[in-house]
Amino acid sequence: MIRIDAEQTLVRVHHEEWARVVASLTRRFGDLDIAEEAAAEAFATAVERWPADGVPPNPGAWLTTTANHKAIDRIRRESKRDDKHREAQMVYDDDPPEPLGAIDDDRLRLVFTCCHPALALETRVALTLRMVGGLTVPEIARAFLVQETAMGQRIxxxxxxxxxxxxxxxxxxxxxxxxxVSGVLAVLFLVFNEGYLATGPDSDPVRHELTAEAIRLTRLIRGLMPQDGEVAGLLALMLLTEARRTARISAGGELVPLGEQDRGAWDTALIAEGHQLVRERLATGMRPGRYQILAAINAVHTSVRDVRDTDWSQIVALYDQLVRLDPSAIVALNRAIAVAELDGPDVALAAVDQLKDKLDGYHAYHATRADFLRRLGRSQESRAAYDQAIELAGNTAETAYLTHRRDQLAN
Incomplete structure (x- = not known):
């Protein structure tokens, strides 16, 4: 019983305390490597000791103290760290705490601290995703569609x-x-996406703790920067997506695509809040950014009670705006999915096939092709595309859905 309780507590505490411990050590020692490695060692020690000794009364304080000692031990081992060595002697000093500045949330402060403009945006995002502790290097690599080793080297x-x-x-x-803020929003968007559709086969297909945390932090930024359109757009996008969460996985553990979801199970309060944010941004008359356009697309999807009433022409027009801002292959793929509903799968398939060189290693590319080919009656080609999508997909619910669709094809 102690072991089970300890393991459950460790999962919860890792999510809640990692950023705070890393932030505390970074402020004290001024070295992100030391902070991350000491925090990791502290959690590893907890994994060894808590199941046997029991969970301490204050797990967060235990981890912080242990991580401080680990950091001090490392600094002492490094002979060229004299200045930091002297600083490390004062673990229990009486200096007043560092001012909180504009942000009084530990996790959000760490995100903003790591998103330093001296680093390239992609690098900021990758580093912060790792340091905030919500995502592992493999998860970050899948989010960027790059190899795990390449992402580790980038960090x-x-x-x-x-x-x-x-x-x-x-x-x-x-x-x-x-x-x-642009780097911070990119981080929170990727954290949310990992929660919305987890990329790893060993995690739950939907990780509500990640989507909830991304929304919480975006709400905090909205309070700090109420006039920033992209902050409002990202919050609206998250709310409109999160509103569909309970309808996205079937009782049998399969992913339920948007067109097949029970819209009566959607969270109407979140949808109303998301729509209000979209309307507020439209009322400003200012040119929308990427997140605002994505939010508007989701507003169109969630504004009708029957999928057959979806205004696909408006969605394609919004994707046309988005392509001008973000001419990426992912955006082109999503636009093609909307085009298929408006102009037919044959037109959309021609557009998708042009993306092969850029998206051949991305499961959603093959899943999209498989669906278009299925709708065109090209079952043998569709089956091959489903096989590739299944091989590349990591999410268990998505894999189950793709397998089911493949097995429904005529021989």
Whole structure:
């Protein structure tokens, strides 16, 4: 019983405390590598000791203290760390705590701190996803559609650049927020996506703790930057997507696509809030950004009670706007899915086939082709595409859905 309780507590505490522990150590020692490795060692120690000894009365404080000791031990082993060695002696000093600056949430402060504009945007996002502790390197690699080793090297290089350039880890001020918010929003969007459709086969297909945390942090940013259209757009996008969560997985564990979901199970309060945010942004008359357009697309989807009433021409028009802002292969793929509903799967398939070189390793590319081929009656080709999608998909519910669809094909 102690072991089960300890394991459950460790899962919960890792999610709740990782960012706080890393942020605390980073502020004290000024070194992200030391902070991350000491935090990891502290959690590893907890994995060994808590099942046998029981969960301590204050798990977060236990982890912070243990991580501090681990960091001090490492610094002492490194002879060239004299200054940090002296700093490490003062673990229990009486100095007043560092000012919180513009942000008083530990996790959000760590995200903004890591999203330093001296780093390339993709690098900021990858580093922050790793340091915030919500995603592993394999999960981040899948989000960026790159190999795990390449993503690990990218994160390592980002840390090395921070050290070489002596980029300070300090709490961002109000003036810092506009320069960093684009990276922060990208991080939260990817965290949300990992919760919305988990990429790993060993996790739950939908990770509500990640979607809920991404929404919570985006709400905090909305409070800090109420006039920022992209913050409002991302929050609306998350709310309109989260509203469909309970309808997305069947009782048998299969993914339920948007067109087949029970719309009566959608969260009407979240939809109303998301629609209100979209309307507020439209009322400003300002040119919308990427997240605002995505939110508008989701507003169209969630504005009708029957999928047959969906205004696909409006959705394609919105994707046309999005392509001009973000001419990526992923956006082109999603646009093709909407085009299939408007102009037919034959037209959409021709557009999707042009994306092969860029998306051949992406399961959704093959799943989309499989669906179009199925609808065109090309069963043998559809089956081959389903096989490729199943091989590449990591989400268990999605794999079950794709397998079911493949097995329904005529021989």
């Amino acid at each position: 390592t290089r980002a840390k090395a650049k921070i050290k070489a350039a002596r980029i300070p880890y300090r709490v961002p001020s109000t003036e810092d927020l506009p320069a960093r």
